Amino acid sequence: MNLFRTLVFSAVFAGGLVGALASAMHIAVTVPLILQAETFEKPEPAANVSAHEHSGAQVHSHEPVKAAESGEIEFGRNAFTVIAMILAYIGFALLLNVSAEMTGGFGDVKAGSGWGVAGFLVFSLVPALGLPPELPGMPAADLFSRQAWWIATVACTAGSLWLASSTKFGWRWPIAAVVVALPFGFGAPHPLNTASEVPTSLHFQFVVSTLLVSFVSWQILGVSLGWLRSRSWNDTAGREDASARRTTAR
Amino acid sequence: MNKTQVLYPNSTSTSKLSRALSLLSAGFLGVLVVGGVGFADMPAVHDAAHDVRHSLAFPCH
Numbered sequence: 001m002n003l004f005r006t007l008v009f010s011a012v013f014a015g016g017l018v019g020a021l022a023s024a025m026h027i028a029v030t031v032p033l034i035l036q037a038e039t040f041e042k043p044e045p046a047a048n049v050s051a052h053e054h055s056g057a058q059v060h061s062h063e064p065v066k067a068a069e070s071g072e073i074e075f076g077r078n079a080f081t082v083i084a085m086i087l088a089y090i091g092f093a094l095l096l097n098v099s100a101e102m103t104g105g106f107g108d109v110k111a112g113s114g115w116g117v118a119g120f121l122v123f124s125l126v127p128a129l130g131l132p133p134e135l136p137g138m139p140a141a142d143l144f145s146r147q148a149w150w151i152a153t154v155a156c157t158a159g160s161l162w163l164a165s166s167t168k169f170g171w172r173w174p175i176a177a178v179v180v181a182l183p184f185g186f187g188a189p190h191p192l193n194t195a196s197e198v199p200t201s202l203h204f205q206f207v208v209s210t211l212l213v214s215f216v217s218w219q220i221l222g223v224s225l226g227w228l229r230s231r232s233w234n235d236t237a238g239r240e241d242a243s244a245r246r247t248t249a250r
Numbered sequence: 251m252n253k254t255q256v257l258y259p260n261s262t263s264t265s266k267l268s269r270a271l272s273l274l275s276a277g278f279l280g281v282l283v284v285g286g287v288g289f290a291d292m293p294a295v296h297d298a299a300h301d302v303r304h305s306l307a308f309p310c311h
Binding site: 002003004007008011026030031034077078080081083084085087088090091092093094095097098101102123124127128131132133134135136140143146147150210213214 | 273276299300301304306308309310
């Protein structure tokens with residue numbers, strides 16, 4: 001299981017680094033926009049409170065709090081954001097590692113940058129074309145249908161990129177285009193009533209800044225994985241169980 | 251035939267299986283972690299990952 005170890009270690013290292021950097025960028029740029037949007041959120045009906053209860057670090061009530069309490073809440077909230085962001089990028093790094101390994105490896109840093117673009121397209125840009133990043137307080141369709149559409153779009157975009165880049169048959173480009181267009185043909189779920197108290201300019205600013213931060217984060221992730229995985233010390237890792245063979249050959 | 255093949259005639263198939271298992275396990279772990287952060291509906295996980303879900307454009311709420 002040399003390969004598994006290499007994939008996990010490099011993903012933890014690169015994902016940890018990118019998660020920490022991405023948290024800093026998001027806490028500086030996008031989280032303030034989320035906090036601003038929360039001031040437009042309407043209190044939820046009592047019957048729905050259990051489903052959307054925000055406890056602990058994610059307090060959504062806007063009752064006046066003392067400055068010290070507010071600072072503590074903000075610190076706790078951001079600490080959870082850092083942990084979750086690091087975990088998310090470790091997960092993304094594992095998926096990127098596996099995809100690259102299945103199609104011939106990273107090769108070098110430049111190839112890593114290409115994989116970063118692929119990750120950004122699959123997990124950020126293409127799903128955002130149908131379901132733009134949402135701010136709290138904005139109307140949205142049923143959560144389950146949006147999650148299902150998001151997962152289907154991620155799968156179709158990844159499949160489409162694989163068809164276009166790793167296959168050789170003549171019709172691969174038109175078929176790849178059809179595959180990526182499928183979820184859009186089906187239609188992303190949107191609410192019937194789109195009226196919102198959240199200003200359009202705030203939402204626009206949020207969409208642009210989340211996509212920009214995501215692009216930078218994916219680039220750092222791709223480049224760092226490309227660098228780590230193209231080092232000589234793991235050139236043959238997993239392709240053959242080298243250590244076992246060395247032991248036997250002695 | 252090289253030394254490895256002499257010592258382990260089935261080493262290629264063993265190596266392929268080991269490689270497939272490694273890729274499958276790492277991929278599964280990746281899906282589990284991303285799915286947990288982005289989609290788990292337990293209130294505690296949702297609360298902790300709330301700003302990350304909005305910032306990374308996962309559907310939230």
